[in-house]
Amino acid sequence: MGWKKPRTSPTPSGPWYARLATTAGRPAVLAATLIMSMPGEYHVAKFAGWSDPWAYGMPFSLSAYAGIAAVVAATRPKGARGRVSAVVGAGFAIVLALAAQVVAHLVQTGHMERNQAWLIAVTSMVPPAVLAHLLHLAATPVPAAEAAPTPTPAAVTVERAVPEPPVVPPMPKQAPQLPPAEEQRPEPPAIKYRDPRCAAVRPLYDNGTRPGTAAMRDALIAAGHGRVGDSTIRGTIRAEIEEHEPELAQFPPAIGRTA
Structure with a gap:
């Protein structure tokens, strides 16, 4: 059974007004919701006893x-220090914002008294609680290896070596003959990989076998690319090499250590 290129879904597209609503609508909605939320949070601070201009800080x-x-909850990788705390803090911030709006509107419409002790106590705890959690997030930075990934070097062009066709030996009492022009193999076009690390792995296919993960990792380390994860080796580097040359995926696996 021959190799078949996997189907890829086309890039979604839409009318110009849909694209405009996606790109420009989100910041507009963000600005509108922040402006609409500010009066309620300001009034809750006033209920708790803050005077101007300090109430505007709420x-x-x-x-x-x-x-x-x-942002911290969305950018920190799974298992990193401070990610769980950031997720909890993001949920806590949403609850505080919702509670401030509900309380402010209940008080303004006469459904709730503004001088209740529990409301004043809870509102007074908001600024120090926010400050304490932000200091906690600042004290648990992302490790350098996770925060700043190694930049990918510029793309390189790899030339595939093509063996020359064999020369027919001369017949007795005849001059040597060169192979006909139509039998000479044209030089294939150069491959320009999107990930330049493919250039360090491609020579492993020259022996007629499909290299394993361990062999590709050793080749990447020897080429100066450092230690690369197994999923990146198989899912990104080897996949791009075999995307350009589908016949390589049909090679038998190399004998030896593969993982």
């Missing part, structure tokens, strides 16, 4: 806290 502290916690 909307900014809640908005900045929610944004920082959400």
